[in-house]
Amino acid sequence: MCGILGLLLHDPSVDAAPEICEGLSLLQHRGQDACGVITCGPKGRFYQCKANGMVRDIFDSNSITRLVGGMGVGHVRYPTAGSFNNAEAQPFYVNSPYGIVFAHNGNLINTGSLMQFMDHTAHRHINTASDSELLLNIFAYNLQQTGKFRINEEDIFTAIGGMMSQVKGAYACVAMLAGFGIIGFRDPNGIRPVGIATRKSGTGHDYIIASESVVADAGGFVDWRDINPGEAVIITRNGISRRQIAAPNTFAPDIFEFVYFARPDSVIDGISVYRSRMAMGDALAVKVQAVLKNANIDIDVVIPVPDTSRVAALNLAQKLQLPYREGFIKNRYVGRTFIMPGQQMRKKNVRRKLNAMALEFAGKNVLLVDDSIVRGTTSKEIVQMAKDVGAKKVIVASCAPPIRYPNVYGIDMPSRKELVAHGRDNDEIAAAIGADVVIFQTLPDLIDSVRQLRPAITEFDCSVFTGQYVTGGVDEEYLQHVESLRADNNRLKALNLNFGTVEGKSDGDGSHEPENKTGASTPVNGSDDTVGLHNSWNTHS
Incomplete structure (x- = not known):
């Protein structure tokens, strides 16, 4: 991006x-x-x-x-x-x-x-x-x-x-x-x-x-x-x-712009990013309520994963009449970990980027709201941070459906092996990131959250969720080629970091x-x- x-x-x-x-x-x-x-x-x-x-x-x-x-x-x-x-x-x-x-x-x-x-x-x-x-x-x-x-x-x-x-x-x-x-x-x-x-x-x-x-x-x-x-x-x-x-x-703007990438104060293709995230929170609240009722789990507090999920988390908390708290304090001088190249660099920077306040977690069943779960590296570290400061249960709710397929249109997640949801069901994803429960927005609810603000757009690029690529021309051979390129680049990046290349x-x-x-x-x-x-x-x- x-x-x-x-x-x-x-x-x-x-x-x-x-x-x-x-x-x-x-x-x-x-x-x-x-x-x-x-x-x-x-x-x-x-x-x-x-x-x-x-x-x-x-x-x-x-x-x-x-x-x-x-x-x-x-x-x-x-x-x-x-x-x-x-x-x-x-x-x-x-x-x-x-x-x-x-x-x-x-x-x-x-x-x-x-x-x-x-x-x-x-x-x-x-x-x-x-x-x-x-x-x-x-x-x-x-x-x-x-x-x-x-x-x-x-x-x-x-x-x-x-x-x-x-x-x-x-x-x-x-x-x-x-x-x-x-x-x-x-x-x-x-x-x-x-x-x-x-x-x-x-x-x-x-x-x-x-x-x-x-x-x-x-x-x-x-x-x-x-x-x-x-x-x-x-x-x-x-x-x-x-x-x-x-x-x-087929006019198909990338729905991930609204989930994560774009600033909330932007309007893209006539759709307010801020209002779309509010709608995502409302829709996710309904799903969370149903899943937690079935699991017989009561939530004590809703905490967003800064910054992108704040808008959705606040709306979700209001809809479910639950306390909303800022449990993670962000160091604003560390970059976005999703964009950072290399798994190890992303993992190291999570704790540099966020600090959990024990006062908001200790002895509580916590609902963490995030915009999406991509590789799972950040989510795993955040869940562990919550448990380290005393959270009793950690439930993770994602404003986006499980990301199981690579993006080929300019977003840095081309390798299926890097995606925590690829080949896993919800219970396996929860185990992989250390959460007690993981809850995903449904794709129809996500699309409706964005599309309701401009009904004239009938389709979005949702290939990371569905594996269906709007341009066509994306087959297994192409995906393997892109994944191979990215793996080579990550290895070169790691070598340069290890040997202290001057940039x-x-x-x-x-x-x-x-x-x-x-x-x-x-x-x-x-x-x-x-x-x-x-x-x-x-x-x-």
Whole structure:
């Protein structure tokens, strides 16, 4: 799961970088592995800063002031199909046929055939294992087919249409063409979120493209509108153009956005994430009441697992007329353990992240409410923490159904072996995480909790619960391939952690350079219409 952002300011003399970095900090929950910004300044020159790490660590005042220009693209990332290599930090860039910057949220499922096309037909070199770079080059190849020195909006729409006919999977993207403008588009199933908003500025308007509406809200942008499935939007200082490029397939936004990933103050595809989580709590309360009555267990207190489950847990407690308490205190300076690579790192960070207050647990039957149970590593540690401080019984209730299948559309849970619910029933899952009872939301109740806020959406991507993939093209061979890639990447990550690899800015050859705040961003030389890639474009002076 990644976060993307594009910004075009009406006044080209005002630098967009400070606002882009602020926006990326609001999307930090979507990825903590790497972040980056590329801006476009006078004469189509690009300036960039990207590296492994958090937004607050990579972008200080010195690096931000070096990012010149009134439009730019930003990205926060964690690795899925690619590796953790900091050479894969986005946005990506190509200089042919034009200077193009590209940021992508999602995952392609036909990378094998696309790589063959790149090698044998397009003759374009892919330098990383990231499908985002591949998607960029497919887009660039289709632009190149125009054969024009200067392109117009019609050419861009045509190129996006050609790209959409070639690629399969989930993609929400923002691109920037040197000296031209920014572009946003979304896959025909609308699996990953992205939208646009405007803000009055002098005699014109500023425009923003972002993964979540909260970024627009914070920046004073209005008229937020989700980009439709299969739609492309081109924004220049002359205005905005929209076009339905591909006929929409089954509109199926990822329901896990509402369960876990998105911020509660965001609205995605017309659905308030906050209100959907309230509804999840109400529905889960009914299930909890039935299960506990059958098991003859009385609950003394409802405690959420911070932070995502708070809204649902409060509604559940109110519906069941039970006390609601904050039993876990969170250290806000430790990242989200679900996103952290490697089981051992996730396990170590749970107790760094949370501390249980004995006063709320001792001698009580505790109902812990969590948004979901994925690998079970975090859940097991949390249950043990509750018991260590004296909980009599620990019942775990999940706002989501059991996750038994891998996600192939950009969420970091591709290996079935890593999923605690895969091949287990509820009693076996409870035993695996050390709980006395585990209770899961039913899939119909989860879907209804989200869909009731926008009945026009008839389907969601629920593949992690059902194993049914809305795009098709996902078979056993593909799943084994993705699981193998992820296992290799985890081993490499563990090796780098064990040997203390220094992480810093990404050089063009994928090597590591220690952090250098005085040279955090680098200009890329070019002309008004194209940007020439030279051997120091990603070097730090």
